[in-house]
Every structure is written in structure tokens, then in C-alpha cells.
Amino acid sequence: MSDTSILDLPALVDDLFRLLRLKTTPIAMQLFERVDDMLAVPKIRRPKGTVHTTDQIVGQAARLGFTVGITVDDLVGQQCGAVIGLAPQDASFQAGKAFAGVWFATEADAAAHQKAMTCVPHGRYTAMAASPLAAGRLPAPDIALVYANPAQMILLVNGLQWAGYKKLEWGAVGESACADSWGRALATGEPSLALPCFPERRYGGVPDDELLMALKPAQLAQAVEGLKRLSANGLRYPIPPYGVQNDVRAGMAASYGAR
Template sequence: MSEEQITYDWKEIVDQLNHYLKIKTIPIGMKMFKRKEEMEAISKIRRPKSIHTTDQIVAQAARLGWTVGITAEDLVGAQCQAVIGLHPHNEEWLSGKDMSGVWFENDEDSSSHQHAMTVVPYGQYEAMAVSPLASNRLSKPDICLIYGTPGQMILFINGLQWKEYEKFDWSVVGESSCADSWGRALATGKPSLSLPCFAERRYGGVLDDEMLMALSPQDLVKALDGLAHLSRNGLRYPIPQYGIQMDVRAGLEVSYGKKD
């Protein structure tokens, strides 16, 4: 069955995610639109009345439960716009000159950072929208965004690896690490884990203990299937503390012994 033919029960998916991982922040979807009018046609879409960062727009969905749509004009500048393909990746943007002496020692380091970012190609889209998955206002989002603690994230990754195992390699671009999460997932279609950066925490309300996973709807469903199998094997969140001075053999038999 092709992706276009798949119908997702988002309420059930979110219920399962909360059941297995006790997620505290609202799981959301993100979708790019070739035409602004397509974005504006979404039911109960909110449009910003002031200028924001993309981090703030994402947070309005993940923290407040809003469905929000934006174009390049709603975002504060080229850095936010470029990550989601709404600004050209031209010479000026690639220079990173505004970060020189602030985030990086010199112009060369700033430019190296810009070149290292994984971003959506420019010219394909006019708009973007985010919305809680359970609202079903984005019935087929391009990617899903899930915030969680490191403990929640490692079990989620274990779920992804249950079937058709894959070793995941992720990068850390540093500042503008939204390029490591939604930028990379939108551009490559691959699950993308990130350490949210200063701006995401300062402007997007990301908490100290939160990481961000961005991935396709089909990979989210795959992870949940894996989590169900792990749960049946007694591998669940929260992970119970065994004790740093206990005889470990009994515990290892439960966690790593072969199941019938």
C-alpha cells in the first residue's frame, strides 16, 4: 500500500504513544504546502498577528494545542525561513555573517555552520502548518514531532529498531539545531533526533530535559509496533531503577534472557 492510500487514526496513535511513553508534551504534525491557500484552507487554522521564530510556531502547537500556519513573512528572518525551504540558500545566507563573533569565532566558522545545516530545498513551498496530531487537522503530515526525555527517547528508538534493525547516526549542528530535527526529517524523510538549541529553549519553551524526535508518520507507527513488543517483554517506561549495589544476575535474566 502506498503512503497516499494509508489512513491514520491519530487519536489512537497518540493514545498508544502516551500509553507506552507517558509523553507530557503534545505530539504534533508539520506539513509543507506548495500554495499558501492550501494552508489557509485547514480547519480552524490560526495565522500569526506578529513576527515569530519557527520555534515559537512549533511551540504554539506542542504546548498550547493550536493549529498554526505561516509563510516566510511571518518568520523573523532568513535563518528560520531557510530551514523549512522558505528562503533561498544564497551566498548571503551561507555566509552566516550575523553569527560571526556571536556564536562562532569568525566568518569562516559561521559559514561552515551554515553549510553544515540540513535544510529543505528552496522553491518548492510557500507555507507551513503545525497542529496536534490528535486534532486530525493535518490528516497526512509530512513529519511528526515528539518531545521527550532521554529515557523516553531511547525506548522510542528501541521501538524503531525492533523490526528491520537500523543503526541511527545523527548529527549536532549546534545553534539552529532545528536543522537536526524538522529540517533533516523534512529534507531526508529519515527519523531525526536532536538536542534542542538555545533558541528553541529561549523562544520555543523547550524544557531542560527534553529532546526532539522528528519522523515520518509511517516510522511513528513502526516505532509504536516495536514498543508494543518491547512492553510484552517487560521493557517499559518508566524504566525502574534496579539498584547500583544489588546482585545484577536476577535482573539481567528478566531484561535480557530469551523469551518463550
């Protein structure tokens, strides 16, 4: 789990809104080994006789500002639970037969998709909670989730790469893209960018223009520091169009130095 004790989460979120003008609340996600520890989270909400997708739980935190906790019994099926390690990635999961003829042409294609997903190993965790990051209610959030449009997101990536540069690479499993975002970030600890899939948009409320970045809170803090430096250099959101027919030399000199 991430050590967030030295991070000022409200200030971090304020900086994100100021620098990127986000419209969706950045949230935190934490996995729990014990259900009782999840239940002890301040102002935790629990589903009451309802069944959800993980997308909906994330959406309640990001779209409604709720702090929500779940166990595998609150989730609609194995697919959702398996991504966050609450359900086994057993033979039934690996086969993915329910996807054949719906999302994929053959059972072989469906099984290949299941194999491609990045999931938290099963057996350690029994509960998960999601909450607005600025609320600071989760004791040790594993990851932060940031929804942003493509222009905002590339600047967030640029901020992450400001210092200690490395090339960031991701994939797309297509359906079940939560495996590309929170699944991959939870399982590997690496910043993970994803194109939210059909269920995330249909059930999780993700609008047409948003992408999703999942990363450790400390990595988000690093990205924000980079955003501040980029902003000081005039590289900030919104990105003003320069004009497709204008002489580019003046603009390039401002953004890349004298030419």
C-alpha cells in the same frame, strides 16, 4: 508527503502517551506548495501583526495545542525560513555573518555551520502548518514531532529498531538545531533526533529535559508497534533503577534471558 489515510492518528497518540507517559503533545508539520491550501486547514490560526521564529510556531502547536500556519513573511529572518524551504539558502545565508563573534569565533566558523545545516530545498513550498497530531487537521503531514526526555526517547528509538533493524545516526550543528530535527526529517525522510538548541528553549518553550525526534507518521506508527512488543517483554517506561550494588544476575535474566 506522507500517506496518513490508513493511520489512526488519535489512537497512535494515545498509545504514545500510554507507553511513554509523554508530557508534551506530539505534533504534525506539513509544507504547502500553495498558501491557499494552508489557509484551508480547519481551525488554522495565522499570526496577526506579529513576527515569530519557527520554534515559536512549533511551540504553539506542542505547548498550547494550536493549529498554526505561516509563510516566510511571518518569520523573523532568513535562518528560520531557509530550514523549511520557505527562504533561499543563498550567499547571504551561506555566509552566516550575523553568527560570527556571537555563536562562532570567526566568519569562517559561521559559514562552516551554515554549510553543515540540513535544509529543505527552496523553491517548491510557500507555507507551513503545525498542529497536534491527534487532531488530524493537516491533510497530509510530512512529519511528526515528538518531545521526550532521554529515557523516553531511547525507548522510542528501541521501538523504531524492533523490526527491520538499522543503526540510527545523527549529528549536531549546535545553534539552529531545528536543522537536525525537522529540517533533516523533511529534507531526507529519515528519523531525526536532535538536542533542542538555545533558541528552541528560549523562544519555543522546550524544557531542560526534552529531546526532539522528527519522523514520518508511518515511522512513528512503526515505533509504537515496537514499543508495544518491548512493553510486553517488560521493557517499558519508567525504567526502574535496579540498584548499583545489587547482584545483577536476576535483573539481567529478566531483561536479556537466562544467563
